[in-house]
Amino acid sequence: MSKVYFDDVVNAVENLVHACSSLTPSCESALACALKAETNANARFALETVVSNNELAKRENLPVCQDTGMAVFFVEYGQEVNFVGGDFEDAINEGVRRGYKKYGYRASVLNPINRKNTGDNTPAIVHTRIVKGADVKISFMAKGFGSENMSKLYMLTPSKGIDGVKNAVLDAVKQAGSNPCPPIVVGVGIGGTAEKAMQIAKEELLRDVGEQNKDRVLADLEKELLESINALEIGAQGFGGNNTALAVHIGKYPTHISALPVAVNIQCHAVRCASCRLEGKA
Amino acid sequence: MKTLSLPISKDDLKALKAGDFVLLNGRLLTGRDAAHKRMTEGLKDDKLPFDINGQTIFYVGPCFKDGKITACGPTTAMRMDAYSPALYDAGIVATIGKGDRAKEVYDSIVKNGGVYFVAIGGAGATYGKAVKSFETVAYDDLGTEAVYAFDVKDFPVIVAIDGDGNSIFQK
Numbered sequence: 001m002s003k004v005y006f007d008d009v010v011n012a013v014e015n016l017v018h019a020c021s022s023l024t025p026s027c028e029s030a031l032a033c034a035l036k037a038e039t040n041a042n043a044r045f046a047l048e049t050v051v052s053n054n055e056l057a058k059r060e061n062l063p064v065c066q067d068t069g070m071a072v073f074f075v076e077y078g079q080e081v082n083f084v085g086g087d088f089e090d091a092i093n094e095g096v097r098r099g100y101k102k103y104g105y106r107a108s109v110l111n112p113i114n115r116k117n118t119g120d121n122t123p124a125i126v127h128t129r130i131v132k133g134a135d136v137k138i139s140f141m142a143k144g145f146g147s148e149n150m151s152k153l154y155m156l157t158p159s160k161g162i163d164g165v166k167n168a169v170l171d172a173v174k175q176a177g178s179n180p181c182p183p184i185v186v187g188v189g190i191g192g193t194a195e196k197a198m199q200i201a202k203e204e205l206l207r208d209v210g211e212q213n214k215d216r217v218l219a220d221l222e223k224e225l226l227e228s229i230n231a232l233e234i235g236a237q238g239f240g241g242n243n244t245a246l247a248v249h250i251g252k253y254p255t256h257i258s259a260l261p262v263a264v265n266i267q268c269h270a271v272r273c274a275s276c277r278l279e280g281k282a
Numbered sequence: 283m284k285t286l287s288l289p290i291s292k293d294d295l296k297a298l299k300a301g302d303f304v305l306l307n308g309r310l311l312t313g314r315d316a317a318h319k320r321m322t323e324g325l326k327d328d329k330l331p332f333d334i335n336g337q338t339i340f341y342v343g344p345c346f347k348d349g350k351i352t353a354c355g356p357t358t359a360m361r362m363d364a365y366s367p368a369l370y371d372a373g374i375v376a377t378i379g380k381g382d383r384a385k386e387v388y389d390s391i392v393k394n395g396g397v398y399f400v401a402i403g404g405a406g407a408t409y410g411k412a413v414k415s416f417e418t419v420a421y422d423d424l425g426t427e428a429v430y431a432f433d434v435k436d437f438p439v440i441v442a443i444d445g446d447g448n449s450i451f452q453k
Binding site: 042045046049050052053056057060062063064065066067068103104105106107108115117119146149177178179180181237238239268269270 | 301303316342343344345346347348352353354355357358360361380381382400402403404405406407408410411424425426427440450451
């Protein structure tokens with residue numbers, strides 16, 4: 001049986017969270033593309049600022065945004081891997097603790113009842129899936145809450161059909177308006193149960209911005225929704241113009257005969273993600 | 283591009299129009315959700331630990347490293363809407379955040395002759411560069427959510443809501 005060690009996960013996570021100091025390459029390209037096409041003067045200023053801000057953050061190793069998020073992880077854990085040296089989620093949290101401290105990222109996590117800050121941005125949110133194989137893939141997303149607060153869940157009835165799905169996504173984006181730091185990436189989960197739909201919507205935000213959906217029906221739906229969303233003219237920072245969203249990413253899962261769940265999870269223009277694979281050792 | 287000194291004078295306030303690009307210089311106070319809750323409680327009890335009269339409040343929870351601010355972009359202003367009218371009434375003249383405000387805040391800005399500026403959300407590193415020094419003013423236990431005084435130089439903002447209630451947001 002292959003082994004993955006506690007310290008290897010801690011070190012890997014400490015490195016992954018450094019993603020807070022640069023935008024992903026696909027996000028950079030999407031913003032550059034948006035700026036090229038933008039004609040609204042205020043929106044152009046907003047896009048120029050976020051593009052130059054990313055260059056500054058990379059050059060001087062600074063956080064892109066002061067909201068370095070809640071640390072969200074999606075883990076694909078190979079079932080042939082024996083984890084050695086402690087509790088797996090403890091290792092993730094220790095990596096978050098060390099990384100956020102090392103890079104001076106914000107401690108934004110607190111007790112929801114008494115609002116007392118935990119002081120080290122833990123605990124992280126960890127979604128683990130057991131998969132085939134002898135390695136562990138860890139994907140990290142720094143999720144800011146200006147956008148997370150705009151999440152919506154629509155438990156539609158089946159009669160609403162695909163038009164209902166489109167209306168739900170547009171409604172979520174309209175209600176979010178200028179708040180989630182547009183241009184946004186819109187993660188959508190269709191089907192499953194309430195929590196499954198939300199999880200899909202979140203996981204879709206890990207895709208490279210604008211990456212073609214492998215499912216042709218969903219790819220067409222993404223394209224149509226992106227056009228409808230950009231026609232809303234909320235624009236960069238809510239200043240108007242035709243860059244309300246950089247991309248729409250949709251995932252689906254079978255659902256119950258009684259239901260049509262639609263979850264929307266919004267990502268701000270500062271996409272900060274990274275992933276790594278830990279090979280099991282003999 | 284206009285340049286303004288903080289605290290903003292009454293004449294300067296009156297001259298600001300929605301859409302104006304402004305560079306701010308001088309002393310800003312910071313405060314976000316937790317500080318706003320305490321400030322409004324403090325107002326009721328007449329126990330505010332600092333003078334807010336004529337002040338500008340920047341909605342931010344900064345990142346710090348080695349005693350310096352590394353990133354400090356604006357947070358979503360909407361979350362402060364519940365507190366802002368009372369604070370404009372009590373003497374603040376300007377707020378800085380991101381995103382549109384509730385009708386109650388528009389009304390309060392018009393009534394008090396105030397202003398709401400926006401900074402560009404997600405550009406934290408850029409705004410960090412405009413902060414020359416800072417000190418803790420109140421609520422130290424709140425960490426990033428404490429009230430800090432920032433000494434800023436050429437801090438770029440846009441007038442989002444002016445004293446006549448005009449706005450740059452797409453309606």
